[in-house]
Amino acid sequence: MPKKSNNKPVKRDEPMTGAMKFFLAGCVAELYLLIVRRFYANGTAVQQIAWFDHYLFYLMGAGAVLLVIGAVCAALWRADKKKLVPALSVAAAGAFLALSAVLIRWNMATLTLFTVVVPVVMLLGILWSLYDRECALALTILGITLVILWICRRAGSSQYYGIYVKAVAVIYLVAAAAVALLTKQGKLRKLLPANADTLPVYIACGLSVAAIAAGLVSATIAYYVMWILAIVVFALAVYYTVKQL
Known part of the structure; x- marks a missing residue:
């Protein structure tokens, strides 16, 4: 008897896997923003706010490093899709951390904008997957x-x-x-x-x-x-x- 091929189920599962990745990434990003809002934007203790201010400063650097590493790896692995997707994911995470930290420290009102944009991007990512x-x-x-x-x-x-x-x-x-x-x-x-x-x-x-x-x-x-x-x-x-x- 000929062996059953598993190609079809795998192809059907790929869009759902991509949608779940966008969903989980969006939830993590939104949780991070809510934590920043709770302890930085709405914080009451001066020491706590000062600590988060330094924390955001370090996140700028960490995000910039991740962005550079992800972009370089994506350029090197652009022909290999299995490696390209993780590299782009690292670059996107770094861009989000760096940009959000810079804008939130510059103007606290941008935090509200980010809490709206993140779910929108998450939903659009799910749409493009499915x-x-x-x-x-x-x-x-x-x-x-x-x-x-x-x-x-x-x-x-x-x-x-x-x-x-x-x-x-x-x-x-x-x-x-x-x-x-x-x-x-x-x-x-x-x-x-x-x-x-x-x-x-x-x-x-x-x-x-x-x-x-x-x-x-x-x-x-x-x-x-x-x-x-x-x-x-x-x-x-x-x-x-x-x-x-």
Whole structure:
């Protein structure tokens, strides 16, 4: 009797394994941020806050070292996928530690931003592991749009950061339009296969441009647009989940 091949179950398990890795990494990163919030941002003892301030300083260096090691190893092992993925994971962990430590020490308000961004990135990683490429790309665009709308609502009218927030929003408007154009020209083959349905990507780019443009008008409009877009994202996620099943 011919031996049964184990290739199919392994291939089916690969997306779920990738999704679980993103889930665990997101949980660890969020737990780290919650600890920093509890003992540094909301700390009451002066010695405790001072200790965490030094701790974050050392994390900058550790994160930078991990980033360099991961990037160098990724460049050396770019032809070997089994080694490339762990190297990129180390680089990503180092970038997260270094960037979060720098921004949190610079401005405590960025801690709230990180606690929002980490779950979003985790969910998008799960989407890219489990869903079709066009679905994952469309939901990624809409997810980033939600984060930018949230930032516009919180800091868009700030005297100090408002101009930077609006500049980032305008850059994202251009980027969303560029993604739609590149998709139409077929230049995103590494992200979208030739037989992919590009309509969800066009819809996501169009909604993002309209939402960001409306959100730039005022914080109140950004608030309501954010909720409307969140409902759209949830409906699309449910639709694609049912379709995938």
